[in-house]
Amino acid sequence: MAINHCSDILIRNVKIIDPTNSPTTDGIQMQSSTGVTITSSSIMTGEPFVNRLGDHLNEEGVQNVTVTSSSFTNTQNGVRIKLWARPRNGYARNIAFRNIIMNDIQNPIIIDRNYCSYNRGCPHQ
Template identity: 35%
Template sequence: MMQTISFVESSRVKVKGLLSLNSQMFHIVINRCRDVKINDIRIVADGKSPNTDGIHVQLSTDVEIRNASIKTGDDCISIGPGTKNLWVERVTCGPGHGISIGSLGKDREEEGVQNVTVKKTVFVGTDNGLRIKSWANPSSGFVQRVRFLESLMSNVKFPLIIDQHYCPHNINCPTQVP
């Protein structure tokens, strides 16, 4: 996975005042981190650019994302397995695919996502607003204690989605959960 900035196995990280412009893929990746604060950032990519997630968080605990403007061709913020205690506040998203938890459940053994708060967000011209997506596979993964508060949406195709049969491109899709 290519990204502009990646934090791996780090703690007490602070990012403030960053502009990330036209990343080839993900702009910011937070992987296996603890105590990360991202404030006052701007992320910009063409609305048609694939795989340009603004911020991707996975296997990380105690992450805050505040005061951000994210314009991408993919998820503004993507939340992957093993994310715990994530706080997102005052984020403007668009264009893009919105804020997504997942996709989850692609692997049989997978950590869950828990304690996520998304508050005071604005979505303008996005495909989705707030989304939870999981594959229809048997998995140890889960999603619990998620709060979406005070979101404003304008020209959003699908404001809220919970998709338990996620399968991009509809190729080799699992169809059953035991």
């Protein structure tokens, strides 16, 4: 599920499941959005919640995001915030996770401030 250039949205009672052998399985991916609330949801993918910031040079940030009363199960990563490894204007502000249940998670929380997809186009990598 992608949330791009959105504001003031509510996602409730969503269930996202990917087969364990699926490549690049982002559950909810968010870019350039504000005022997003995700509640009472269950996500079983490789990376359930991903913020990708700075993918495009003039990209806006993500702010005022709340994830509450949700569960992540049998995933590689629980919550992941990616900041691209190049000059950018993107930002992550006021992101909150409350009453989250993580079961069988390899990496519960990852904040990657030097992300580079496939090691291409990232001068500071």
